[in-house]
Amino acid sequence: MARFSMNRRGRTVAYTMAGTVLAPLLAGLGAAPAQAASGSWCGGARGPYQKQAEKFLGRKADGKQSQGDCRAIRAFQVSHAIHPQYGYAGPVTWKMMKVVKPQRDARNNPNRAGRCPTNRGRIACVDLTRQISWIQDGRHLVKRPVPVRTGRNGNETRTGLHRIFWKHKNHVSSLYHVSMPYSQFFDGGEAFHAISGSVWSAPGSHGCVNMRTADAKAYWKLLSTGDDVFVYGRKPGT
Incomplete structure (x- = not known):
């Protein structure tokens, strides 16, 4: 049974219950987050x-x-x-x-619609609509599509044909003072680079193409200064 007492405001409150009811309840509530974290x-x-x-x-x-x-x-x-x-x-x-x-x-044929040029040799393609990027050489798929996070509303990643002009592996933004590992700049301050958070998180970047660390590392190895980057489409919500 529950037992009751009066609090300072004169309200009746329950302060204890029979151990056979309260203990399992508290144990279950305490255990759930830990078990959820472990996947069990x-x-x-x-x-x-x-x-x-x-x-x-x-x-x-x-x-x-x-x-x-x-x-x-x-x-x-x-x-x-x-x-x-x-x-x-x-x-x-x-x-x-x-x-x-x-x-x-899009995994096996991201350029099915032919939006990314196939006549420029090695090129990194960025589809803002699907929020993916891949690398191709002509019609040959060099790197399968990976998820990316592009510019938020008001800071949209600029579309068009660009070219990688600078690579900086341990770059730190002088504007936002955040780490930008494996940066490969292709249009002003816009670059491919890794982030520590989720690439699926809202609202988006300030124009860069954010990537998971493993994907940014792969792009770092596969792309060189002078390689083309083609950005097209429109990110949902922008």
């Missing part, structure tokens, strides 16, 4: 986009939350910095899946 726990709730999430993840799309579904959704949330990370297929998770789907679909 899932919320188990069925979200409004359960079936869509299952289909996106290649699981049985029956709209019923299983432990396997929950863990798969949670893994997606962890890899894309979505919080909370409890395997719940809510609107934020589904919105991110819709962003990632065209990036994933």
